[in-house]
Amino acid sequence: MSEESLITATSLGKEFAGGQAALADVDLQIEAGDFVSIVGPSGCGKSTLLRLVAGLDSPTSGTLQIDECSPGEKKRESRRTAFVFQDATLLPWRNVVENIRLPLELDGVSNSASNVAIDASLQLIGLTADDRAKFPRMLSGGMRMRVSLARALVTEPDLLLLDEPFGALDDMMRQRLNEDLLRVWTEKKPTALFVTHNVAEAVFLSQRILVMSSSPGRIVAEIPIPFEFPRPPELRATAEFARLAGEVSAALREGQS
Amino acid sequence: MSDPRLRHWLLERLLPPLVLFVVVLGLWKGATVVRDIPAYLLPSPERVWQAAVGEQAELRAASWLTAKGACFGFLLSLMGGTLVACLFSQSRLVRFGCYPYAIFLQTVPIIAIAPLIITWFGFGFFSVVIVTFIISVFPILNSATTGLTSIDADLLDFFRLHDATRWQTLWKLRLPHAVPYIVTGAKTSSGAAVIGAIVGEYFAGFGSGDFGLGYLVFAKASQLKTDELFAVVIASTLLGVAIFGTVSLVGETILSRWSGVNDER
Numbered sequence: 001m002s003e004e005s006l007i008t009a010t011s012l013g014k015e016f017a018g019g020q021a022a023l024a025d026v027d028l029q030i031e032a033g034d035f036v037s038i039v040g041p042s043g044c045g046k047s048t049l050l051r052l053v054a055g056l057d058s059p060t061s062g063t064l065q066i067d068e069c070s071p072g073e074k075k076r077e078s079r080r081t082a083f084v085f086q087d088a089t090l091l092p093w094r095n096v097v098e099n100i101r102l103p104l105e106l107d108g109v110s111n112s113a114s115n116v117a118i119d120a121s122l123q124l125i126g127l128t129a130d131d132r133a134k135f136p137r138m139l140s141g142g143m144r145m146r147v148s149l150a151r152a153l154v155t156e157p158d159l160l161l162l163d164e165p166f167g168a169l170d171d172m173m174r175q176r177l178n179e180d181l182l183r184v185w186t187e188k189k190p191t192a193l194f195v196t197h198n199v200a201e202a203v204f205l206s207q208r209i210l211v212m213s214s215s216p217g218r219i220v221a222e223i224p225i226p227f228e229f230p231r232p233p234e235l236r237a238t239a240e241f242a243r244l245a246g247e248v249s250a251a252l253r254e255g256q257s
Numbered sequence: 258m259s260d261p262r263l264r265h266w267l268l269e270r271l272l273p274p275l276v277l278f279v280v281v282l283g284l285w286k287g288a289t290v291v292r293d294i295p296a297y298l299l300p301s302p303e304r305v306w307q308a309a310v311g312e313q314a315e316l317r318a319a320s321w322l323t324a325k326g327a328c329f330g331f332l333l334s335l336m337g338g339t340l341v342a343c344l345f346s347q348s349r350l351v352r353f354g355c356y357p358y359a360i361f362l363q364t365v366p367i368i369a370i371a372p373l374i375i376t377w378f379g380f381g382f383f384s385v386v387i388v389t390f391i392i393s394v395f396p397i398l399n400s401a402t403t404g405l406t407s408i409d410a411d412l413l414d415f416f417r418l419h420d421a422t423r424w425q426t427l428w429k430l431r432l433p434h435a436v437p438y439i440v441t442g443a444k445t446s447s448g449a450a451v452i453g454a455i456v457g458e459y460f461a462g463f464g465s466g467d468f469g470l471g472y473l474v475f476a477k478a479s480q481l482k483t484d485e486l487f488a489v490v491i492a493s494t495l496l497g498v499a500i501f502g503t504v505s506l507v508g509e510t511i512l513s514r515w516s517g518v519n520d521e522r
Contacts, residue, residue: 056414083418085411093433093515105429106419 006032006067006159006191007053013061013216014048021216022048026062028210028219030193032158035185037194037202038210039248041256045217046195050163053193054083066159082157082190084165088144090136090151097122097132100151107155114154121154124184142173146180153184160190166201178204179233186229199248204236209248213255221251300484309488315473316492323454323469324496326382330389330457331450331500335443337390338397339435346405346431347423356402363395367453371460380463385471388457389450396445404438405431436515440508447504451497470496 009028015021022045030036038046051057052064055071064071082103090099100121104114122132125146136144145165152160162181166174178201185192196202202209203225211221225244227235235241282302288294289301296304309316341359345352367388378384408431416426458471468476470493477486 051414054414054418056417081418083415085415087409087411089409089411089415091412091430091433093436102429103419106416106421106425 005029006034007065007193009062009064011062012049012052012059012064014045014052014057015060023052023059024216024218026217026219030191032191033189034208035192035194035206036208036210037196037206038212039196039199039202039252040212040217041214041252042197044212044214046212047163048217049212050083050161050193050195053159054081054161056083080155080157081159081161082152082155084148084152084160084162086164086167088136088141088148090144090147092136095133095135096127096139096147099136099147100154103151103155117154117156121150124153124187125150126180142169142177145169145177149177149181149184153188156188158190160185160192162192162194164195164197167196167198174198174201175204175233175236181205182229182231199245199252200236203241203245203248204231211248211251211255213252220255223248223251297481297483300487304484305487305491308482308484309491312485312488316470316488319468319470319473319489320492320496322382322467323451323458323471323493324500326385326389326454326457326469327447327450327496327500329386330453331393331443331447331504333386333390334394334397334446334450335439338394338442338446339401339439342398342401342405342435343427343432345402346427352402352406359395359398362391362398365391367392367456368460371457375461378461380461382467384461385454385457385469388461389453392453392456393446393450396449397439397442400438400442400445401435404435408434433515437512440512444501444505444508448497448501451493451500455493 007028007030009026012023012026012028013021014023026049028049038049040046048057052059053066053071058071091102094102097118100118101111101114104117109117127143127146127150131139131143131147136147139147148165166177169177182205192205194202194205206225209223209225210219211223212218213220223244227240285299286302289299300308341355345355370391371388374384374387378387405427412430413426416430421429454469455471455474458469459475460471462469462472462475470489473489474486474493477483477489
């Protein structure tokens with residue numbers, strides 16, 4: 001191989017205590033700078049896969065390598081991983097700016113040094129100066145998720161892991177955040193791994209969709225999405241978009257039968 | 258008086274307890290007159306008032322001493338309870354190993370260990386503070402432990418993902434999350450601290466020239482000075498209300514700043 005993949009999984013498996021298999025025999029290759037979505041029914045282990053990549057859990061069989069290291073021995077200095085959860089998971093006692101500062105604080109970056117990165121991150125995700133001093137409870141669900149995204153982006157991650165981040169939002173808000181996320185990704189080009197159960201969202205965002213089926217979770221199909229970037233919102237209304245969404249849905253149905 | 262909300266508050270919240278107070282006072286007075294109850298059993302309200310006024314120097318000095326004992330014991334509980342809860346939050350093994358003995362503090366009858374405390378620490382202020390601490394530490398320990406350990410799993414993962422140290426996780430996540438729990442515990446504890454100080458003085462409040470309310474309860478009861486005993490009881494109650502009220506007020510102020518509830522609305 002002339003170019004090593006960033007993430008390589010070989011017959012990866014995860015069994016929880018009690019013998020319940022969450023993942024079995026997952027093979028996976030993701031190149032640096034790719035946007036890949038994982039779709040599947042709930043409980044198919046797609047979140048588990050993401051947690052393994054993040055190093056939050058360890059596999060019970062097979063190998064998983066990121067940059068030729070296991071997720072546990074990540075080279076923190078050379079690579080940054082950011083994780084966006086389904087809930088915004090903001091600290092309620094911190095305002096917007098203080099929440100976004102948190103990952104830098106944990107890395108020991110001084111306040112004065114982090115201010116530039118915070119401003120850039122706020123701007124990137126479309127938050128205004130008025131929002132800076134607001135507390136999470138004053139924000140709508142969509143705004144909270146924006147802050148959560150800004151917090152993930154403030155460290156300039158080169159691996160961005162998203163676990164159904166827009167699952168709790170209404171459709172309009174979901175589409176707007178999809179567009180924002182894509183704009184950020186085109187600008188910064190982190191490797192993005194996006195877990196969702198929403199087919200349209202996956203088609204709109206990704207270059208490649210991995211379809212999973214459940215019990216045990218495995219990858220049953222891989223569907224490339226050839227649309228060019230940047231992708232305009234109107235893309236969702238095209239016939240080709242509908243065809244690809246149909247293809248993904250069919251693969252999902254097939255995986256379940 | 259033109260403010261309708263103030264009027265409403267006066268009518269709803271202030272008037273009923275005032276009416277009840279007057280009614281009870283009337284019944285009390287009536288009982289002493291009609292049934293001709295001797296003063297050592299039930300002194301009339303005005304005799305209690307006269308006793309309170311007559312003994313006011315003694316009552317004030319005693320209240321002050323008891324307040325000091327309660328405050329020292331409460332602060333010791335607040336700091337000690339939170340500190341031990343921080344230790345508990347660091348290891349399930351430590352928590353599960355020690356918790357039964359923490360419950361011991363809550364369940365042990367203070368009468369049973371008062372002689373021990375006196376044996377070890379002697380009569381006086383120090384033993385009073387120890388008794389206060391034993392009675393008031395558990396609510397803080399309990400609620401602080403709950404607050405420090407009931408953290409959202411995703412947030413813990415977030416801290417783990419960013420290689421947060423134990424210290425960072427405690428200082429930036431667990432402790433701030435526990436603040437509302439500690440405030441709640443502190444309110445319960447402050448009430449218990451006043452009781453603790455009075456009970457402590459009842460058993461151990463001798464040995465110096467100064468006497469607290471707990472000692473006065475003991476002394477007035479044994480001298481059958483029931484009117485003065487009533488005055489002591491009222492002073493104790495007022496002290497309890499004052500300390501509980503202060504802690505509640507400070508707690509509410511902290512809480513409202515905490516999550517920015519009052520910032521914009």
